[in-house]
Amino acid sequence: MSTDAKTSVTTQVYEVYIKATAQSVWDAITTQEWTAKYGYRGKMEYDLRPGGAFRAHAAPGMEAYGMPAILIDGEVVEATPPTKLVQTYRMLFNEDTKAEGFTRVTWDIEQNGAGFTRLTVTHELQGAPGMAAMVAGKFSEQGSGGWSWILSDLKSLIETGSTLA
Amino acid sequence: MGDDLVFKALADETRRFLLDLLFKQDGRTLTDLESAIDMTRFGVMKHLKVLEKANLIAIRWAGREKLHFLNTVPIRLIHDRWIDKFTERQVAALAGLKADLEAKACRPTRKRA
Numbered sequence: 001m002s003t004d005a006k007t008s009v010t011t012q013v014y015e016v017y018i019k020a021t022a023q024s025v026w027d028a029i030t031t032q033e034w035t036a037k038y039g040y041r042g043k044m045e046y047d048l049r050p051g052g053a054f055r056a057h058a059a060p061g062m063e064a065y066g067m068p069a070i071l072i073d074g075e076v077v078e079a080t081p082p083t084k085l086v087q088t089y090r091m092l093f094n095e096d097t098k099a100e101g102f103t104r105v106t107w108d109i110e111q112n113g114a115g116f117t118r119l120t121v122t123h124e125l126q127g128a129p130g131m132a133a134m135v136a137g138k139f140s141e142q143g144s145g146g147w148s149w150i151l152s153d154l155k156s157l158i159e160t161g162s163t164l165a
Numbered sequence: 166m167g168d169d170l171v172f173k174a175l176a177d178e179t180r181r182f183l184l185d186l187l188f189k190q191d192g193r194t195l196t197d198l199e200s201a202i203d204m205t206r207f208g209v210m211k212h213l214k215v216l217e218k219a220n221l222i223a224i225r226w227a228g229r230e231k232l233h234f235l236n237t238v239p240i241r242l243i244h245d246r247w248i249d250k251f252t253e254r255q256v257a258a259l260a261g262l263k264a265d266l267e268a269k270a271c272r273p274t275r276k277r278a
Contacts, residue, residue: 009192013223013234016242017167120223137237148241155242 010128012136014121014147020158022111025119026082028158029107038157039150042071046087048079054087067093074102083109089123091131100128119154121147167220168246171239174219179204180212184221187235194230 018025028034035044041059046052056072063069074088085107091097108120125132137146157163174180179202186201187193199209213233216222223236 009190011192011225011234013191013225013236014238015220015223015236016238017220122225148237149245151238152241152245156245 010125010132012123012125012132012147014123014151016119016151016155017116018119018155018158019115020117022082022109022117024158025109025117026085028154029085029109030081034157038153038163040071046076046079046085048076048081048085050076050078052076052079054089074105077104085109091134094130094134096130097128097134100131103128103131119151121151123147167239168243170219171221171243174215174221175240177212177215179208180216183209183212183216184235187222187233191234192225192232194232198233 028038030044030046030048032043032045035042036059040056040062042062043057043059045055045057047054052075054072054074054076055070058067058069058071062071071093072089072091074090077086077088079085087105087107088102089105090100090102103126104124106120106122106124108122109117110120111117123132123135125135135146137149153163182202183198186198195206195210195213198213199206202209213222217224220239221236223234225232225234
């Protein structure tokens with residue numbers, strides 16, 4: 001087995017086709033009004049320039065369960081609206097993942113001719129096995145949560161105006 | 166639209182096995198996957214193409230190497246739209262039962278407190 005294949009093993013890729021424009025998908029990812037409506041319902045704060053801060057705020061009620069006010073933090077590496085967003089990503093709500101430090105998330109948004117936009121989330125998780133398990137949805141008993149759950153909910157919100165959860 | 170492609174892609178033992186292989190170790194090449202299956206390279210390629218069309222496999226290039234990644238979102242979508250609909254009540258009932266039993270076992274005085 002080549003070393004290339006080995007280094008790629010820790011990367012996870014999630015893809016979904018959404019019946020919407022690239023701009024609406026971009027807005028759903030980067031604006032607080034939208035991010036509070038799907039997935040974990042927290043407000044995502046992005047300073048959309050290289051070096052700008054990223055903070056995922058806890059949704060109302062989460063702090064009662066002992067969650068910190070900022071769940072995830074990171075930095076914007078590249079912001080090219082509405083097609084590409086690269087950022088770092090560190091989970092703060094769990095001591096193990098916090099110690100694993102920053103990983104890298106790339107959002108690729110590509111509109112095709114048929115009225116669909118392909119959203120691809122590539123999460124590079126070298127040295128972060130705890131976070132890798134969480135974003136793969138292995139942290140709740142029902143196997144829910146993680147990127148596939150978030151993207152499924154996002155698709156539902158954009159296409160139908162309501163979420164599944 | 167995409168649901169048909171996903172159900173069809175999953176309705177084949179070899180293709181499910183390919184997904185299992187990627188679940189164990191993601192980001193593999195055709196050559197790598199081929200070595201784990203008793204089938205011609207062309208046969209494996211055909212199955213991978215079906216999985217790719219159903220969006221169950223995402224492709225990433227590392228230089229000239231084509232890497233295949235398991236994409237779980239279509240399965241999640243089917244789960245959220247179909248399975249959830251039919252199992253919601255049972256799951257809710259079981260979750261409620263579990264909570265009740267655990268509350269009784271661990272915190273017998275909780276309700277009175």
